[in-house]
Amino acid sequence: MKDLKCGLKECIYNKGYSCCSKSIRVNDRTDCTNYTPNETKRRVQFEAASDFIPANYSVDTAVACSADCIYNESGKCNATGITVMSRNASEACCLTFVKN
Numbered sequence: 336m337k338d339l340k341c342g343l344k345e346c347i348y349n350k351g352y353s354c355c356s357k358s359i360r361v362n363d364r365t366d367c368t369n370y371t372p373n374e375t376k377r378r379v380q381f382e383a384a385s386d387f388i389p390a391n392y393s394v395d396t397a398v399a400c401s402a403d404c405i406y407n408e409s410g411k412c413n414a415t416g417i418t419v420m421s422r423n424a425s426e427a428c429c430l431t432f433v434k435n
């Protein structure tokens with residue numbers, strides 16, 4: 336999946352609101368289990384520097400998922416794109432989830 340938008344810019348895999356991890360796993364609560372906040376990155380954001388890094392859409396991220404979602408096909412997400420946002424201070428969740 337090349338269209339993996341993510342609002343968690345402090346995650347080590349996030350470049351310009353895109354996920355650049357080769358693979359992620361979404362659990363049955365729709366949490367992205369790869370979310371890895373980086374304190375340095377979080378601080379840099381206040382200086383606004385990372386906003387100007389162009390988005391990298393070249394990563395074809397494999398999305399394994401165990402949520403009961405209409406896009407879940409045998410443990411893999413078959414949506415053309417997903418959006419991940421924060422659920423709270425420490426969790427990231429898939430907003431594209433549609434209950435099966």
Ligand code: SF4
Pocket residue numbers: 361365398400401402404405406407408411412413414417429430431432433
């Ligand atoms: S859209 Fe559905 S199947 Fe795809 S990652 Fe999100 S919850 Fe899982």
